[in-house]
Amino acid sequence: MILGIFYICGKSKINALITFTITISITYLIIFPKSSIDAVLNGTNLFINSVFPTLFPFLILTNILINYGGIDIFGKLLGSILAKPLRISKNSIFPLLISFICGYPLGIKYLNDMYTEKIIGKNEFIRMTNIASNASPLFIIGTIGVSMLQNKTFGYILLFANYLSCILMSFIIPKGKETSILNIKPSQIKAKNNFGNILKNALENALKTCAIVGGFVILFSLIKEILLNNFYTQVILKDLPILKSIIVGIFEITNGIKLLSDAIIPIKLKLSLISTLCSFSGSCIILQCYSFVYKNTSFKISKYIFYKLIQSIIAFVITFIICIFTI
Numbered sequence: 001m002i003l004g005i006f007y008i009c010g011k012s013k014i015n016a017l018i019t020f021t022i023t024i025s026i027t028y029l030i031i032f033p034k035s036s037i038d039a040v041l042n043g044t045n046l047f048i049n050s051v052f053p054t055l056f057p058f059l060i061l062t063n064i065l066i067n068y069g070g071i072d073i074f075g076k077l078l079g080s081i082l083a084k085p086l087r088i089s090k091n092s093i094f095p096l097l098i099s100f101i102c103g104y105p106l107g108i109k110y111l112n113d114m115y116t117e118k119i120i121g122k123n124e125f126i127r128m129t130n131i132a133s134n135a136s137p138l139f140i141i142g143t144i145g146v147s148m149l150q151n152k153t154f155g156y157i158l159l160f161a162n163y164l165s166c167i168l169m170s171f172i173i174p175k176g177k178e179t180s181i182l183n184i185k186p187s188q189i190k191a192k193n194n195f196g197n198i199l200k201n202a203l204e205n206a207l208k209t210c211a212i213v214g215g216f217v218i219l220f221s222l223i224k225e226i227l228l229n230n231f232y233t234q235v236i237l238k239d240l241p242i243l244k245s246i247i248v249g250i251f252e253i254t255n256g257i258k259l260l261s262d263a264i265i266p267i268k269l270k271l272s273l274i275s276t277l278c279s280f281s282g283s284c285i286i287l288q289c290y291s292f293v294y295k296n297t298s299f300k301i302s303k304y305i306f307y308k309l310i311q312s313i314i315a316f317v318i319t320f321i322i323c324i325f326t327i
Contacts, residue, residue, distance in 0.1 A: 028226050035225055043221025046254070047214040054138055055213060058102045059206035060199075062110070067198045070094060071119060086170040088128065091119050096132045100163065103136025104281055105288040109209065112293045122298050123176035129289075129299065130307040131170045134162050135253075135278045143254070144274060148261035154271055157322050161275045165315040173307060212291050220252040220284040227251065241265070242273070249277040252284045268323040272316045279315035280308050 029036045062070075071094040075083075078097075079090030088096070095114065099107025108129050115125040137159055145155020227233060228248065237244040241263040249256020257274050281289075286305065293299040 039222045039225035043218035047217045056206055056210055059209055060202045063202035063205050087175050092128050099132035104285045107132030108289040109292045127173045131166055134166050158275050161315050161318040162278050164318055165279050165311045169311050213288055216284050216288045224252055224255050253277045253282040272320040275315040275319035276312045280312035
């Protein structure tokens, strides 16, 4: 069957690979319906209980904030402190703060909105997608530090490394000359309607964004189930807990980090690998980010992943150095 699929597709190897992968997935759903349903339910519970309660209110409030000139206000307040050292414009301060507070994928979502509205230029948009790109402090300190590692201090170490790796990316990614024509006064992009309309639009935008994120969380919970709970994977990765954790983390970081937190390995290596996964973010989050910018031809996902790999290496080194002096 495999050879037949590739023969029919001819030169289109990507079509053949995707067809084969989807066929295997559908076969798994038919043969193992209970485990598939459980995986979907686990993904749904994860989204409803952990992701939605934190993501939804932040989306509503930030959308309202943007309508009332929040981009311009924060740019004026913090621009002189952050803009010049990071080699970014004052308008980029807002999505940077949103990313630092809320985490993936809101930074890139608002960067794309601002680029569409011509508040930031093409080159800055591309640079900022890898600078305003981090896991949320609630996830790192609460979920990883307190719940998984049962040590809040470890959470703060991971958070510091996560933030610092983002900041260092601003010095690594080259700053191109801006050629786009921008809106000179972003404060003009503010409330044109009454508060009722603004709130309605904010709710619609928040629900749409949450639906996209929720879909990815549920889908990758199912992919994780197919990936781990099959004979070949269980045999190959039986005595390789680190490799197993990394492979799962490449697809979805929460489950990968959970496996790492349970693995019996030195704490310095454990924290450094967890920091690496937090900075890389995993395929699930990368595709969430891409879902907001796929219409934007300026965004190249290959370049984005390349810089995420660099950032993850930096986060590993930072975390390992911190652990040497603190643990």
